[in-house]
Amino acid sequence: MSEQSEIRTVDTNRRGVIATFTGIGAMLIAGFGYMAFEYIRSSKLPRASNIIVSKTKELFAGKKNTTVHFNGRKVFVQQRSETEFVAHSMICTHGSCTVEWQERSSIFVCPCHNGAFNSDGAVLRKPPERPLVALKTTYDVAKDQLTIIETEL
Template structure:
């Protein structure tokens, strides 16, 4: 029995069936794996270069609004000088800075880095200022990006 199968192993019918078997297995396996990977992948975020629009009323003078810009945390602040948008990611180790309204500055909760309203480092370990993001005012809205 064993021998007769071995003899026919070069048979084209046998190799065709082998290929067919492997193809069916591969397709079935892919059919299981593909939905699982899609299911577990995060939902598509904002596309590259997409702008974020918010209403001016959402950010009164002295306040800050945190939002997501290109998939990363960003912040819009309204001072007497106007609107500023900054990346909210501390340049030290990537924690998200918080806005101290009474002091008018940002502080990083992780290692107490401090930034002013323009993102410049005031004290602490951060090596670079917070990244600036362009802001355009249009009517009752502001456009970030």
């Protein structure tokens, strides 16, 4: 009798182990399935090589900077003169968090590890080692059209 009781205990443990591994296996399959779906979905999204901002004067009326979305990422555009614009990726070069523009001090601050960059994208405070990525810009005065060109984004 006591031998049978011992066997049942072993069976119960075996079922528990099988159930646990089945659960882990199901989670792994679901995880890989999701990653495969996201990879396929993102690879089908069209990627622009540049972005054209029309009516630039209207967009910058009363302000010196704005944020635009470029291939799903934020780009910060500053107007330096009537015809000169600079654009920086807002993706922190340390850990890819999105930096925030601090209007008062005119710097970018990263909320993740408190890294900071000046308005030209240079590192002011580590941990980032590299400056923010600058994007090329051109401005067509006649069309009042700003073009931001993808470089390293």
